[in-house]
Amino acid sequence: MANEVKLHGIAESLFVCGVKTALNLKDVKYEFVVEDLSNKSADLLKYNPVYKKVPVLVHNGNPISESLVIVEYIDEVWKGVPILPQDAYEKAQARFWAKVVNDKCFPAVVNAFSSNGEEQAVAEAHEALQFLENELKVKGSKFFGGDNINLVDIAATFVAFWIGAAEEALGIEVMSKHKFPKLTEWSDNYINCQAVKDSLPPRENVVSYFKKRFGKA
Amino acid sequence: MANEVKLHGIAESLFVCGVKTALNLKDVKYEFVVEDLSNKSADLLKYNPVYKKVPVLVHNGNPISESLVIVEYIDEVWKGVPILPQDAYEKAQARFWAKVVNDKCFPAVVNAFSSNGEEQAVAEAHEALQFLENELKVKGSKFFGGDNINLVDIAATFVAFWIGAAEEALGIEVMSKHKFPKLTEWSDNYINCQAVKDSLPPRENVVSYFKKRFGKA
Incomplete structure (x- = not known):
């Protein structure tokens, strides 16, 4: 075929x-x-x-x-490296957390940038990201997926790469290293995976994309 | 165990x-x-x-x-009657449509009722429900899942039962039989499945729940 x-x-x-x-x-x-x-x-x-x-x-x-x-x-x-856990309960947890990232964290972070860093919007983004920070703390692993990346890590791509680029483009801090040490460490580990690296555009392109999108260019 | x-x-x-x-x-x-x-x-x-x-x-x-x-x-x-298709592509389609029902149709319908039937909000609910009407037309089957109900039918529970109850509670029409013949037929078929029937509360309880929720009681 x-x-x-x-x-x-x-x-x-x-x-x-x-x-x-x-x-x-x-x-x-x-x-x-x-x-x-x-x-x-x-x-x-x-x-x-x-x-x-x-x-x-x-x-x-x-x-x-x-x-x-x-x-x-x-x-x-496609077989090979599994992206979802095999165990039904762990799989359900991965689906749940991927949904939290997409449906709760992502809109909150977008809103923090769209509002140009308005205090309440940033506080809500922090509150959403704190769930991910806590989840990494509880798991105590390199990735949300454990030793290897899984569906949750992939869903959280925007945390690892886009937040920093948007911060640079707009001059607003939404995710401080001090407040989110686990997420910061995870971000570094994530963008250094070869499969992730090969998927990302040059950072400067994303920075200029955000400058245009948020009317800063 | x-x-x-x-x-x-x-x-x-x-x-x-x-x-x-x-x-x-x-x-x-x-x-x-x-x-x-x-x-x-x-x-x-x-x-x-x-x-x-x-x-x-x-x-x-x-x-x-x-x-x-x-x-x-x-x-x-739990094995037995499958709720998701076995084929990977059909499974992806079921997940996609369940997401459309939950993330697009449901909020649009809630908004139509919350706005007390405001014209634009009802038009947006119709636009969202039309995707489901078309999907049933294209499939030409009794249920979204074919001969048996699947994930999409379950996601669309609110269409089959709650819309009618909310219409009765609030005196607003959001889903006319004339406009959505396939969805209306599907609703009748769906609420007559034994597994669905056994899960539903008495209709009058839902009507009075909506009256309270939308301040009509």
């Missing part, structure tokens, strides 16, 4: 990079189809009519949307 | 009923622990410190939160 894998995305999207990391972990070769989000392709609109967003993975012509759904699909289809 | 299953919840919660349906489908015996959401139990706060919400399933002392995560856990631990 042909094994054609295409990933529609933009280099600066953390959700796209999470999917790239999963593909890299499984050593899957793929074609990266760059989308222009100000002028979305007919393919993107056809593949993801509900959200019209990237990433979309197209495997042998079958489109899959939503980053965590895509990562679970990749884990199931 | 002991197989102790407790479900913390309130009878009126659609998310709790979804989990009950999954347990019923698998013929799992469980203890229902009724929570008072205005005075949450120490157990609930311990089991779900991030969201402090029901449902929480506790299986042999291990707590699991977030309804879709719980349903996937139930599907994995």
